Amino acid sequence: MKNKLAFWIITSVLSLFVIYALVSTVLMPVMTKNPLPKATQSAPEERAKTGKTNKANKANKAESNNSGDDDAIPDSLVSNSSKDARQKLFELRKKEALLHSRLTLANEDSMYLVLDFVSNTAILEMKGVRLHECHILDSDISNSIKMFHTDALLNWMAEPFTVRHVDATIPKISWVEKIAPKDSIEANKAMVEPAPTKLGDVYIVMDFNRNLRLVIAQNEKPDVEGKKLISAMRWKYSEIEIRKSIQSLTKFNREPAMPQISIVLPKSDATILYKALPVNLKLILRM
Amino acid sequence: MEIEEKKERTFLNVIIWTIPLLLMGIFVLMILYTPDFQNGAFKVKAVFVGSSDSEAKSLDGIEKSVLKSQRNINSTERKLDQLKPVKPYIVVNTTENRFSLRNANGDTIKTGTCSTGKNEILIAGSKRILFKTPKGMFEVRNKQEDRPWIKPDWAFIEDGLPIPSARSASRVEVGSLGDYALSIGDGYMIHGTLYQRFLGLPVTHGCVRIGDTDLELIYHTLSKGSKVFIY
DSSP: OHHHHHHHHHHHHHHHHHHHHIIIIIIHHHHHSOSSOOOOOOOHHHHHHHHHHHHHHHHHHHHHHHHHHHTOOOGGGOOHHHHHHHHHHHHHHHHHHHHHHHHHHHTSSSOEEEEETTTTEEEEEETTEEEEEEEOOEEEEOHHHHTTTTHHHHHHHSSOEEEEEEEESSOSSOOEEEEOOSSHHHHHHHOOOOOOOOOOOOEEEEEETTTEEEEEEESSOOOHHHHHHHHHHHHHHHHHHHHHHHHHHHHSOOOOOOOEEEEEEOHHHHHHHHHHSOTTOEEEEEO | OHHHHHHHHHHHHHHHHHHHHHHHHHHHHHHHTHHHHHHHHHHHHHHHTOOOOSOOOOHHHHHHHHHHHHHHHHHHHHHHHHHSOSSOEEEEETTTTEEEEEOTTSOEEEEEEEEOBOOEEEEETTEEEEEOOOOEEEEOOEEEESOOEEOOHHHHHHTTOOOOOTTOGGGEESSTTOSEEEEEETTEEEEOOSOGGGTTSOOBSSSEEEOHHHHHHHHHHOOTTOEEEEO
């Protein structure tokens, strides 16, 4: 009898816990919070930089939006042909946004990264010139991005993303420190035959503005040391999420889900991209 | 008989008590893998709620917008093309120590190995001298054949030699820059090398060293003002 009572009490309490955790950590943020905040307006200086073209583009965009509002009709009345046309318009607007972002960044004196999920390529560009191009071997895009394959997505990715924080298992530059020799004898003794540098295993996590996380992993199997480093980094980010979840249990308020794009590249390409990218990296997405 | 009954009861107890254990497991998993649960929830949301579609418009309005969009695309593409180099240019990859010489259309003329900065910090007293190839876009400032190398102070510091006066003849070294040198500013150059066996390795003090045959082609293809991209 006692056992039965204990069973029911424990099961009920645990069920409540599970429901509470499900609601506060999973359902609430998914149902009530938008993971893709709309693109922020660029700063006045930035707008001035991009020049008259962008102004003209924006004016055109505004014009087209206005005309759209006037013509708005209920969804149920929209025919199939109209749906096709809308899809075509959506694709064109995506292309327009991509080119607009490319033009904006090409006007700057910095390298930028283009992730093209249509052709599955990662491109390092500067001034519109493709410096390095590599094939994305595998990719995984969060459902929070996939399910918003609409104008909301367009607004989210219309402008380039700016990196906020980068973590990687390899250094950006591997500096070697050398103390100047006292005389030519010491200099001759210190001379070493140069050897090719060994590429470390790569795992990169980049957090961008507008709530985007990009994870770059290598295709090759890491060695023992690399495995440790990669696991440590993965655990570090899992720990942050666990902490957020525990906090959300007490506050009943969890931040919106962070859309994540994970890509797998050959180790050499991942290294090249990471080492070449500037500190204030800008990213353009094409989906 | 009694033993069998007892066994059955224990078995039932175990089964019943797995329910709270399972709940506990789900709770822990939910906390450990919240992003994955959220990702799954978005998929469920998409099925039940559906993704909000593009704004509703009449066919006429859409066609107008399509035309406008197409016009914008064409104009932006033209603007983007105008930013691209109008002359042949060279792209240098410092991680792999490779170069790619391209014509104005972006087609590759020649690829090959080169040597770039060794990423070394030479510490001389309070001075810290960096040997690194700068990254970004540069342009060929001038071109010279058989250019002698005017050794800077760090060349003497590195060899453990006393630094001579600025105009000393011991600073002039002939032949070490190879047959051709293309200056890209701030003392950095694309030049030849006496150490051809080190091509493909990061061994320089910041300049880009290229093999004799490739350098000759680069020298004759690039002109003053040609772009040099280093990444």
